[in-house]
Amino acid sequence: MSAPRPRPERPALLLVISRRRRFTRHVLDRPDIDTVLLCPETSTVEVPDGRPAFRLRAGVPAEEEAARYRRWLFDLGLPRPAFFCNPDEAAQPLAHRFAAAAGLPHLSPRQVRLVTDKVAMKELFAAADLPAARFRPVTSATEVKEFADRHGWPVIVKPAVSGSAVDTWKVDADRLAAIDLTLRSRPDRRWIAEEYVRGTEHQLCALVHEGKVQDAYIAVNPAPILDTLEGAVNGDITLAPSEPEPVDGRAVAQRITDALDLRTGYLHGEFFIRDDGSFVMGEIAARPGGAELPTSHGLSRGFDMLAAVADVYVGRRPELTYTRDRSVGELLLPTRPGVVTDISSLAELLALPGVVCGELTAAVGDRLDPPRASNAASGHVHIEGENSGVVRERMAEVLSRFRLEVA
Known part of the structure; x- marks a missing residue:
């Protein structure tokens, strides 16, 4: 009788707290991953469930903070992470300097510059032989x-x-x-x-493992992101797998991955298809996509996208078994300044055609003071349809029924 095979040790992940609450919750709930939280002092996001989180100071040398972090882990008896994930765009330089000092996988200063500085991004796109504005x-x-x-x-x-x-x-x-x-x-x-690029704006996301794009996902924006600041429909619609893609997303993502020398992680980019049909790259980030875009990708294909994202960050090849063929969009619900006196309930929204899930972040009595930003919203819903055109029509119906009154 052969000896029992040893159980693999659970990976430990250092996760930066961010506005991507659904992803944070998923990682914290994973029984096969030990998670330690990192909170930059500039973050305004609350620590979930009062869990211990290392408070990273911005004006202190990274090596000093790394030594304090090791003592903090030891004092609390926490596992020492070997993996790192930073979903917070604003914290990229600070978080990756710290990760380097702590001996964790990280983006180099060059990589951080290429994915956060819009001038450097033009260099990256040129190196990847991709046209840009x-x-x-x-x-x-x-x-x-x-x-x-x-x-x-x-x-x-x-x-x-x-x-x-x-x-x-x-x-x-x-x-x-x-x-x-x-x-x-x-x-x-x-x-x-x-x-100014006249055309249709799209989102491009990709999962990268060992330098290879495992798959890419394309979404179309009902309106350019900049126009949403003036009241246009704010959302994105993941194309159904059976829908024609405006560009080979996997090939574009691999070019960027190679030029960036990214070994593992999540690529999130924006591109345009001009009115004449030509392709123009917009911007790129090396972190999970904004808002609930990854959730849309998962619902569209019928798989756990958040699990796949977490897997690549702990060095695993993601399990990409798709069971659905539909388009799913995320619609950000409108907001405006004032005290909320009336707002549609989530139950009302879920009763509308195609709405499969959602969340309201505003309630009666709340004082709203939304910033001029593309992520400003009073909540969101996910809407499904056989293709992106159907989802777009259903988004319009949700907006026509959505109710938000402020004093």
């Missing part, structure tokens, strides 16, 4: 106008480092004075002017 650094309205004289109006003006379309503007000639004031009021930030 034309741009130039700017410091004044005069330079914005010079760019527009060459490439046309409108012009996109945005910080070189930012997320969720914060401080990003679509500028026409009559808004030059206003944008000049914005640029001059923030001399501490680097700004760029970028060509």
Whole structure:
């Protein structure tokens, strides 16, 4: 009789707390992964369930924080993680410097720059032989106008480092004075002017294991992200597997993976298909996709996308067995400033055609003060349909029925 095979030791993962609460909850609930939480001091996200979390200080040398972290693990009797995952875009430089000092897998300073700095991203796309919108650094309205004289109006003006379309503007000639004031009021930030791409905006996500893209997932935006700041439909719709893709997402993701030299993790990008059908790369990030986009991908194909994401971050090849062929979209529910006096219930929304799940983050009595950002919302719902066109129609119906009254 042969001896019993030893059980593999459970991997331990250091996970940065982020707004991706569903993913955090999934990882914490995994019986096959030991999870330790890391909370940058700049984070405003609450620690889930009062669990112990190492508070990472921003103004302290990474080596000093790593030594304090090891003592903290020992004092609490916590497992020492060998793996690292940072879903928080704003914490990328700080978190990966710390991970390097703690001896964990991490992005190098070069990689962090390529996935957080919009000027460096253009270098990355050029190295991957992918077309991107034309741009130039700017410091004044005069330079914005010079760019527009060459490439046309409108012009996109945005910080070189930012997320969720914060401080990003679509500028026409009559808004030059206003944008000049914005640029001059923030001399501490680097700004760029970028060509305005007329077309349809898409999201591209990919799972990477040992340098190879395991699969890629494409979603279409009902409206460009920048237009959602002016009231356009805010959401994304994962294409059904049987729908034609506007581009070979897996090939594009592999080019970026190679140029970035990414060994493992999640790629999240944005691209456009121009009105003439040509492809233009937008931006890229090396962390799980924003809001509930990964959930849409999983619902679309009938598999546990969050489990696959967690698996790649602990060095496992993800299990990608698909059981569904449908399109699923995430619709961010509108918000506006004021005290909520009435709002649709989740039960009302779930009764509408195609709505499969969701969450409300606002309730009667709450005071709302939403930022000018693409992720501002009073909640979200996931909507299914046989294809993205059906989901788009159902999103319009949900918005026509959704009720939000503020004082």
